Each structure stands twice: as C-alpha cells, then as structure tokens.
Amino acid sequence: MQTLRSLEALERDGLVESDPRLAEAARAMAIAITPEMASLIDRTDAGDPIARQFVPSVRETEIAPEELSDPIGDEARSPVKGVVHRYPDRVLLKPLHVCPVYCRFCFRREKVGPGGEALSPAELAAALAYIRERPEIWEVILTGGDPLMMAPRRLGELIAALDAIEHVGVIRIHSRVPIVDPSRITGELLAAITPRRATLWIGVHCNHPRELSPAARAALAMLADAGIPLIGQTVLLAGVNDDVETLEQLMRALVSARVKPYYLHHPDLVRGTSHFRVSIERGQELMRALRGRLSGLAQPTYVLDVPGGHGKVPIGPAYLGDDPDAVQVRDAFGETHRYPG
Numbered sequence: 001m002q003t004l005r006s007l008e009a010l011e012r013d014g015l016v017e018s019d020p021r022l023a024e025a026a027r028a029m030a031i032a033i034t035p036e037m038a039s040l041i042d043r044t045d046a047g048d049p050i051a052r053q054f055v056p057s058v059r060e061t062e063i064a065p066e067e068l069s070d071p072i073g074d075e076a077r078s079p080v081k082g083v084v085h086r087y088p089d090r091v092l093l094k095p096l097h098v099c100p101v102y103c104r105f106c107f108r109r110e111k112v113g114p115g116g117e118a119l120s121p122a123e124l125a126a127a128l129a130y131i132r133e134r135p136e137i138w139e140v141i142l143t144g145g146d147p148l149m150m151a152p153r154r155l156g157e158l159i160a161a162l163d164a165i166e167h168v169g170v171i172r173i174h175s176r177v178p179i180v181d182p183s184r185i186t187g188e189l190l191a192a193i194t195p196r197r198a199t200l201w202i203g204v205h206c207n208h209p210r211e212l213s214p215a216a217r218a219a220l221a222m223l224a225d226a227g228i229p230l231i232g233q234t235v236l237l238a239g240v241n242d243d244v245e246t247l248e249q250l251m252r253a254l255v256s257a258r259v260k261p262y263y264l265h266h267p268d269l270v271r272g273t274s275h276f277r278v279s280i281e282r283g284q285e286l287m288r289a290l291r292g293r294l295s296g297l298a299q300p301t302y303v304l305d306v307p308g309g310h311g312k313v314p315i316g317p318a319y320l321g322d323d324p325d326a327v328q329v330r331d332a333f334g335e336t337h338r339y340p341g
C-alpha cells in the first residue's frame, strides 16, 4: 500500500465521494495519508477521528472572518528565510515544507506541501550564520514541514552544523514521523541525528490514542532506547479528541511509550478549519477533568499561540479564587478550600 495522495486515490479507497468542493479543498492543501494511518481508519464510522484529521472536508472551503493565513505570526518574526526568532533564547529553523501526512487543521497549512520549497544551500548557510552570530540562542527547534522527512545524511549534516555552534545547547526536532510513518525510524537515521555535544530532544505530534499503533510504539521505543528524551504535542480538535476519555487514554498511552505530554494546543485560527475548533471554556473544562484523573506526569500544559506572533501562553483553568481577603483553592474534584496566608 502506498501513501494516498489524491482525491481519486481517496475515492478508490472509499474515503470520499466525488464533490467539486473537495477539489477546491484539495487545491488549498496537499493530501497525504500514509499506509500506517490509512490502516487505522474505521471505514464504517463517518466520524472516524483518524480520517477526520487527514481526509479533506468540504468545510475547508468555508473561511471565517477571524481566520488568518499566518495564524501564529511566523512571518512577522522571521529575520532570515527559514528562521523564526520569537523568544531571545531559541529559534525555529524550518529546513523543508514536506510532511509524511497533511493534517487538515495544520497551523502552517498554507506553507506545507510538496510544492513548498526547501531552503537552498545558500539560504540554509544564511540561517546557520544567523544562529552562529547570536550567542543568546541556546535552543534550536527544527520544524517545517517535518524534519524527519529529510534524508538521514542531509539531516545529519544539519545537526552536525548546529552541534558545532558552541552556544547551542539543545537541538529539538518536531515530528509526526514516528507516529504516522514509523518505518522511517531506523538505525541509520538514529546514527545520523545523534549530536556529539548538544542534547537532542524530539517532540512527537500525536492527537488520538489509536495513532499509537504497535509500529508507532516500536519506533518511539527505538528513540527512547537511544537515550533521546521525548515530549508529546497534541492539538485539541473537535471530533477527534475533545472528550475527556480520549484525552485521558492518549496521555496514558504517551507516558507508557516514554513520551512526556508537553503541550495541548488550543486550535489556531487557521483558514478553513472552524469545524475543528473548540472553545477555550471547553478546553479548560477538559483540563480540569484530566487533573482529577491523571498524575502530574501525564498532564500537558494547555496553551494558546497568541495570533500575531506573540508566542504561547498557558490558558489552563485557574485553581485560585479572586477573593482579596482569603486564598481560596479549588481542588481537582471541584471543591473549594481556604488556604491560610
């Protein structure tokens, strides 16, 4: 089985029916569903949470007035091509725009895809020079696109170039590959991406417990066995994981796979994605429910990327009351207690 890359392929596979509005949706964003993900889709369930993430919907042609083409303001914070410098001590470096799957809710949906250019050698050299010249940059986050789609040799060269910059202490790779295309995690890749000096972390994007297939778990085990710390990133998505049981199972499955849940992202104001959006109030309610069900190890931080490039802020529920004369603490089960002081 091959990656499904066109509406025709999806039609043949029984995942969509012919509709001109789908062609419009497919023009706005490429299609890719790996065999690993396609095999997880329950074709008898019209609301299947795996299909919902990757199969184009006619709802993508509805653009709400508040939606943005660059919802987290990457462009406003990009001093050189491929670099986003939002916080003093870290940068994003985007060497390519290709992904193993195309997630319909993606916050970079207008940038990712096979037509999107990768950085040329000269542009990559300029991006590395930018990092080299700024000793305050301690962490470099490789994102894209998906950096683990690069050939191991090329990615290894990039990591070696970053490793040679003394002030870069941490190199972080953000990827969906271990989950959606786990056969790409090989000994050759591990040998290529392991830096000699800096510390490598990998952030794994995973939104539903079913995504943690045996093959995905084996790929994560290879990374963890190689000593690479793993963190989980989840996007809160209507119809995919906006219920407490699914989130609970997902966070438990991630911790069991040695992935520390890191962020639960509030969905961004991406054009054509209103059908994925959940209210902040609902997100807080879910976080409150998770607090009563899961240990601290399995709790992600619920964050909002402030539109305009202003960065992430935690937006989880508050546990302290606003009485100026007494500290009131709300426990994980909703009861309020007075705390002296």
Ligand code: SF4
Binding pocket: 098, 099, 100, 101, 102, 103, 106, 107, 108, 109, 112, 144, 145, 146, 176, 205
């Ligand atoms: S893998 Fe990541 S960057 Fe690529 S489409 Fe999905 S969310 Fe966007």
